[in-house]
Amino acid sequence: MAEFDGELEVHLATCPECSGELARYREVLMAVGSLRDVPVEPPPGLPHRIMAHVHGHEALWPDRILGLARDRRVRVAAASVGGALVGAAAIGIIWWRASHRDVARDRLTA
Numbered sequence: 001m002a003e004f005d006g007e008l009e010v011h012l013a014t015c016p017e018c019s020g021e022l023a024r025y026r027e028v029l030m031a032v033g034s035l036r037d038v039p040v041e042p043p044p045g046l047p048h049r050i051m052a053h054v055h056g057h058e059a060l061w062p063d064r065i066l067g068l069a070r071d072r073r074v075r076v077a078a079a080s081v082g083g084a085l086v087g088a089a090a091i092g093i094i095w096w097r098a099s100h101r102d103v104a105r106d107r108l109t110a
Contacts, residue, residue, distance in 0.1 A: 007100075 012019050069075070 012022060
């Protein structure tokens with residue numbers, strides 16, 4: 001892992017596109033971080049006005065959602081989708097690491 005960190009630092013130091021992207025990302029983080037220093041109180045009654053615009057929200061919460069969570073088919077479907085996402089992420093990580101390992105090996109042999 002430390003080897004990868006070194007490669008990343010070298011890449012950021014030599015790639016203007018990636019270092020520029022990192023600088024923009026840091027600017028966004030600083031801007032968002034500064035927002036927490038300015039407390040803003042929502043206008044009175046905002047939650048009630050929002051809920052008034054949601055058509056039929058009483059039917060959706062909490063009984064409808066809890067009923068779906070109790071349905072075995074919904075739980076099985078959710079577990080299947082979750083498993084597929086984990087599997088896809090694992091395959092993506094393995095592919096990414098293998099492709100970067102090949103690039104590093106090619107640089108060493110060149």
